[in-house]
Amino acid sequence: MKPVKLGIFGLSRGISLLRNAILNKADVVALCDMNSKRLEDVKANSGLDTVATYTDFDSFIEHEGMEAVIICNFFHEHAKYAIKALEKNIHVLSECLSNVTMAEGVALVRAAEKSNAIYMLEENYLFTSFNREIKRICDGGTLGRILFAEGEYNHPFWPQESVLYKPYAYHWRNMIPATYYVTHSLAPLMLFTGATPKRVTAMPVYAEYGKKDGTNGIFHHDRAAAITTLNDDDSVFRFTGWAQFGGDGEHYRVCGTKGQIENVMGTDGKIMLRYNRWQKPDGMEDTNFYKPIIEDEDKEFLEQAGHDGGDFITIREFIGSIRENRRPIFDVYSATACASVAILAHRSQMGNGIPMDIPDFRLEDDKKKFENDNLSPFYGSDGSEPTVRCSSRPVDIDFDKIDNYQKTLDEITKEYGLIDILQ
Ligand SMILES: NC(=O)c1ccc[n+]([C@@H]2O[C@H](COP(=O)([O-])OP(=O)(O)OC[C@H]3O[C@@H](n4cnc5c(N)ncnc54)[C@H](O)[C@@H]3O)[C@@H](O)[C@H]2O)c1
Structure with missing residues (x-):
């Protein structure tokens, strides 16, 4: 049986999923991240010499022959990309949460119901x-x-x-x-x-x-x-x-x-x-x-995989459900x-x-x-503002911490050093 042709969108958490996709013998054909340095570093360290790289999703999703994608971009922006993939009958394994507004949840279910592709949540703690x-x-x-x-x-x-x-x-x-x-x-x-x-x-x-x-x-x-x-x-x-x-x-x-x-x-x-x-x-x-x-x-x-084997099994389950054309665990x-x-x-x-x-x-x-409940507590990558507060009770935003954010990160790095996620 031919390996599933897979793409990975978002290369922070995606690095770990890439390793586990390779362990699961998927054919990783494309990687996408808007951070082009990270994209090239990941490619260089992955051993996948021929993998295609993209900095924008719309080009990535058109990659010739790609059958499935792992969506692991920002937490609050999974649904719209999952929907685009499902509309092209490309199988989706999406990081959590599947959607951050109720309206997105409705749209995602509608897209999955219309699609011939499988949708599964990437929930490794299972x-x-x-x-x-x-x-x-x-x-x-x-x-x-x-x-x-x-x-x-x-x-x-x-x-x-x-x-x-x-x-x-x-x-x-x-x-x-x-x-x-x-x-x-x-x-x-x-x-x-x-x-x-x-x-x-x-x-x-x-x-x-x-x-x-x-x-x-x-x-x-x-x-x-x-x-x-x-x-x-x-x-x-x-x-x-x-x-x-x-x-x-x-x-x-x-x-x-x-x-x-x-x-x-x-x-x-x-x-x-x-x-x-x-x-x-x-x-x-x-x-x-x-x-x-x-x-x-x-x-x-399993012994090599993160989260006590969970990262490996989630991808094995995703590939298994594609192969057997069945409902995945956590649809x-x-x-x-x-x-x-x-x-x-x-x-x-x-x-x-x-x-x-x-x-x-x-x-x-x-x-x-x-279907029209679009309340979101997040600032979007497109510059959109939150439409509901993220705090359980009204609080003042700490602009002092925002102004000094980079300084705080520098102080932390000086005191504790830095971990390299690409290792
Ligand atoms: N299941 C787990 O154990 C686990 C662990 C860590 C993170 N996560 C999940 O993974 C997702 C990502 O989190 P993260 O830790 O990787 O951090 P993150 O959200 O900061 O990183 C996301 C990555 O996606 C890229 N990206 C975002 N939007 C993009 C776009 N439109 N086009 C191209 N690239 C884009 C960013 O450049 C970045 O490299 C979140 O949903 C998070 O909940 C899950």
Whole structure:
């Protein structure tokens, strides 16, 4: 079988996905980034001598014979490019979030429904080793009926990460509402349980950043959001968006009528699996604490991949769904459901936790309701201004931090050095 001809759009996160596309034996035919130096450096370091390079998407998407694209440009601008690819029947693997306005979500679903191509969300936390184990146990049915699940994605930026990943004051990472980076915490819960959120409420976790808190706190001071959803099977999820507590890590817990499972933070991926004494399966203890060992035909590649193998498996799943012409794990409906939770949770937290109903974009009535809802908290690359605030409560923009942004980055670099993402 011929390898899938693949293009990659956006070469920061895209570098890691490029490595994993190569490990997955995709034929990477084109790369696109408006930063031409980065583009040429990536090409030079990739070992792909013949790969074509583009600085603008409209030329890139016309690349002869390209069958699939990975979209990993700015967080708040994925949807319009995904739609252009789908209109050309080019398969799309899109970084998270799929869309940052409700109207984009509607347009994306409409484009996917018309297209012959596959749309999949690039959500790698679905496939870390501990999450694969949680999924295996949930599928086995020994937990009973699933009632409740929790998810936490906690990533306080260390100083060098700010230099790399928030390179200027108006970068999306400085203005992203705390509820928007939600897929790392929510998507695994949806995959474990099969449930989809129907109603959301959210509370902000607010603590003001000081002047010395590096690049944090320009547009808002929300350290996290505590989000709760009621789901279509009457289960309840409680999760964060992108949290910035002290001590980083991810945590997931699934509770059923007979037992519960979680990964324990700070134990290098160990699992705690507990049952009611009278309902434990044969061969298990009431309390089981272990490091999962999961067999995989691509074990050697998983060990080389980022995010505990998740980056490799996401691309393997994408290529597999193209080859087998099947629905991928995390298709356009699951992706836009996550995005609706992110967007409407922010509206909930701005309104002191008011409940918001999550639409089902399979339904025309729900599409109609949101097709013109263009509220966005981001400054766009085209110079457009935000139309809703990014903060849970009204705050003054810190223009002093904006004016001194480059100076702050220089000070951080002087003190901590710099990481080279192209290595
Ligand atoms: N799943 C994960 O673990 C993970 C990790 C990091 C980032 N991400 C996601 O990846 C996406 C990108 O984030 P990032 O960390 O790479 O930082 P980023 O958003 O700052 O970088 C995006 C890259 O895309 C390029 N780009 C943006 N718009 C472009 C355009 N119109 N034409 C050509 N090039 C363009 C930029 O020059 C830059 O190189 C985000 O959605 C982020 O959420 C996911």
